[in-house]
Amino acid sequence: MKRLKHILIVVIGVVIASQIYFDFLIQDFTIALSVVIFPIFLYNYIELNPIGTAILTGVSCTLYRFIWVYSSNMNFMKTIKITTPQIIFFTIYGFIFYFLYYKSKNKDLTRFILSVLCCDFISNVVEISVRTKIIGENGNMIKALFIVACVRTLMALIILIAMKHYKSFLIKEEHEERYRKLMLMMSSFKSEIYFMNKNASEIEDVMQKSFSAYEIVSKNNYSEELKNLTLDIAKDVHEIKKDYIRVMRGLEEMSDEKIDVEYMKIKDIISILELDTKDYIISKKLNIELDFQAECDFYVSQHFYLVSAIRNLIFNGIEAIDSKKRGVVKLKIKEIGDEYIFIVSDNGTGINESNLDFIFSPGFSTKYDKTGSICRGIGLTLVKDLVQHIFKGSISVESVKNTGTTFTIKIPIDSFRR
Incomplete structure (x- = not known):
């Protein structure tokens, strides 16, 4: 089933590409883009037999072109004469590719390119010989066909290299995404x-x-x-x-056993947090702007705990923002004296002054879910514990009702010494 799907992709792709062409040297002979992408398909779908695939592709392209040519001249024999040599081209191409590359044990890119060059050139020579009924009599034409083969082979090489770089880019992006999610988890x-x-x-x-x-x-x-x-x-x-x-x-x-990273730079940590927060904002369709700034850079050994503490404050800020207004959540990191200062602020609903003395207490929460159940309230308690016991720092809060809240974490530089 998979092989059939790939064959259909090759046939349809080559047929469509065959419509992008230009006339060359003799009447009814064209240079088509299909010859550029056909070897690329063979390179990527290594399970396909190139002979069978080439014959099927040649027949399909010929039938498609036959319809168009016949509709314009309404001459059956002339249309046959114009279109059928294309089958010969693809058939010769498939046989040469089969023996030069497909059957070879060493399937590297160099061998592939040389095989494509030979396939293109020889197949073109045979096709044009059938069309003109002359073999080897026109030296200039042979040279021109060789140049065409070189150009199309070079185009195929460029496309393949671009595809490889793009795949590497996607793999890198995927790995970074997985690492980021694993890091946060x-x-x-x-x-x-x-x-x-x-x-x-x-x-x-x-x-x-x-x-x-x-x-x-x-x-x-x-x-x-x-x-x-x-x-x-x-x-x-x-x-x-x-x-x-x-x-x-x-x-x-x-x-x-999950992640063995001894140190991380604070700017890398902030980058991970920013990407994660943006993804959350987009997924929830929130009208919130982020402003994350790190004025200094340093290594963090207990980075998991620091990520958890800062992330908790950031998401607290997001939850505190009324959905009817344009929200802003800011994170700023700077160095003052012998301390690193982490400031997380929002322009949310703020905290009642009467609650400020209790927000770090275990079990205290001002949040309710939609069923009316009280949240467990360990978020800020955990943040305070991590800051104080892991990093030997302190955390404070300032809030104005209906204006916003600012949390400030101060951690001695010595706590981050390598």
């Missing part, structure tokens, strides 16, 4: 693992308290039912802790 992944590690110590504290409660109940005159209940709670918390830690360790092992 891993930043979220590692940040969640960090948060899980923090929760693990809190689970440990709850477990110790539950066992302490059991000991207190056991030493005092409480009912057996209450003793059993406190013991069950302590055991359950212990089992939850074990399962939690096992899952967390497994996730840590998975994340450590």
Whole structure:
């Protein structure tokens, strides 16, 4: 099925290209673009037998041209004489290509180009000999045909090189896109693992308290039912802790194997964030402008955590912008003294002054989803933890209701020393 599809592509492509041509030297002999693209098809569809493909292509081109020529002169024999030599051209081309390139074990580009040159030249000589009924009598014409073969072969080479460069470009773009998505996924992944590690110590504290409660109940005159209940709670918390830690360790092992990049430049990080944010804005059809600027450049070792923190603030800013107005989200990075300053601002709805003291608290959120459920509210808590504990920095916020919000992160330069 795939081979049939490719044959149809070759036939249709060559037939269409055969309509782009110019007359050459003798009457009824044309130089067509089809001879340029035919070898390109053979080069790309290596599973096709060139002999069969060439014959089928020659017949198709001849029939197509026959219709057009006959409709203009209404002379059947004359039309046959004009069009049928084209079948000979493609047939000879297919046989020569089969033995020079298709059957060769060394299928490199040099051999391909030399094979195409021979195919083009010899096939043209045979075709024009059939048309004029002379073989080798016109030296000037032979030279001209060789020049034509060289020109068409050069055109085919240029197209092939362009295609190869374009494919390389697409592959590079695809790899960069995959890396960017993987980078962002891993930043979220590692940040969640960090948060899980923090929760693990809190689970440990709850477990110790539950066992302490059991000991207190056991030493005092409480009912057996209450003793059993406190013991069950302590055991359950212990089992939850074990399962939690096992899952967390497994996730840590998975994340450590995904991307092994020790350092990244801050400008590369910002570029990834900007592309990701633009894709999100376009997908959601938001009326938001981005202004990302990095006035300095430096290497970041804990780049996953930094990406997660900044990305969280950027998307908070996007969510805070009223869909009815032209939104602007800005990110600016600069160096002041012995600190790197990260400023993320938006012109959104702002935060109530009464909430500013609580926005970094665990569980606090001003967001509601469409069902009315409160969001889990760990975003800004996680950002603050990452800034303080990973980078030894600080984060502050300023907000004016209905005007916008600005988050400022300050991190010592020493935290980024290589």
